């Protein structure tokens with residue numbers, strides 16, 4: 520028996536990146552993913568990177584053949600593309616994203632760790648290199664402590680030390696033959712930064728109506744903004760969509776906020792690929808007053824469940840056909856972990872919290888106010904291509920600064 524572990528791993532300090540996948544496919548995937556996490560996560564925070572998962576699955580697809588390949592293509596929404604055509608999109612995407620950009624930093628790192636002695640097909644290695652700029656490293660998985668340290672070190676290196684302890688020794692044993700790691704790192708500064716001296720402690724009201732104190736950033740500036748209605752009043756009628764661009768105007772964070780007294784849960788069923796497009800197309804640049812929590816979040820997701828929800832099942836059982844990767848017919852995927860991290864702050868690096876209170880009036884409205892003091896949904900996306908890099912929701916902002924990361928390194 521040969522087993523392989525997939526760890527799709529990505530990290531994000533302040534925000535995101537983008538490019539040119541078949542973007543509807545990625546948007547559909549994002550929504551499916553979100554709904555799955557919402558169904559299983561009750562009222563927890565959510566964070567994931569559809570981009571990272573798409574790239575990781577692209578690498579698996581390279582190794583697959585027969586019905587396993589067919590299942591992946593179908594589930595990823597590539598049926599309408601010619602065989603293999605998705606790789607040129609994935610490649611363009613990787614290239615575009617990793618191109619030297621002065622305005623933001625995006626790093627995508629792809630790595631295969633292969634058991635000593637397992638033969639990996641040359642063509643697979645070449646395709647990995649060509650399409651994903653992926654490298655291959657041979658290790659001895661039976662030395663599980665050494666391997667775990669090595670992989671964690673590599674992940675740290677690829678993510679500016681943000682993602683630590685991705686894997687543990689118990690993830691590996693003598694049966695492990697291959698681990699695939701995909702790390703995405705993004706760091707961007709807001710085009711219009713928040714001034715640290717305007718950050719105040721603020722009450723955030725959760726869906727269960729309990730309150731927590733969190734650091735709230737503030738600024739008044741030009742952003743993309745729109746008000747939308749669900750058409751029925753069921754979800755509280757009007758909700759706000761705010762897009763805050765990063766330097767370069769290419770990538771932005773889109774925030775979706777229900778009215779104060781309306782739980783996010785009533786808005787979430789509305790989220791569909793088409794609606795995300797509609798938000799993006801309808802928001803208009805205008806002056807807005809923004810109150811946005813400073814937050815940090817990390818989440819680890821068992822991708823096996825998620826991929827099964829998408830319809831990708833064969834790769835996880837002995838029947839898996841990974842003969843394009845290796846002649847070893849026993850290979851199947853035993854593990855798939857996705858881990859992500861995000862920090863949102865005033866400029867892209869941590870600033871000291873100031874205590875105090877801002878008195879705000881919801882009445883005296885010169886400009887639209889977006890007061891993010893209750894649960895919200897967010898996307899980090901490429902404004903040109905629509906590619907969704909990260910998505911999630913914030914239900915418990917106080918849970919998020921406990922991850923123990925060393926933010927000085929941002």
Ligand SMILES: *[C@@H]1O[C@H](CO)[C@@H](O)[C@H](O)[C@H]1NC(C)=O
Pocket residue numbers: 584585586839840842848
């Ligand atoms: C894998 O798929 C290829 C292409 O369809 C097929 O020729 C091969 O027999 C399959 N191998 C296994 C082990 O299922």
Ligand SMILES: *[C@@H]1O[C@H](CO)[C@@H](O)[C@H](O)[C@H]1NC(C)=O
Pocket residue numbers: 669672673676
């Ligand atoms: C991580 O980076 C350090 C310093 O650049 C280097 O010495 C080390 O070999 C790297 N480790 C891995 C696993 O890439």
Ligand SMILES: *[C@@H]1O[C@H](CO)[C@@H](O)[C@H](O)[C@H]1NC(C)=O
Pocket residue numbers: 732733734872917918920921
């Ligand atoms: C999170 O940060 C806020 C503001 O800096 C602080 O008041 C709160 O105690 C922190 N929460 C935890 C759990 O560390």
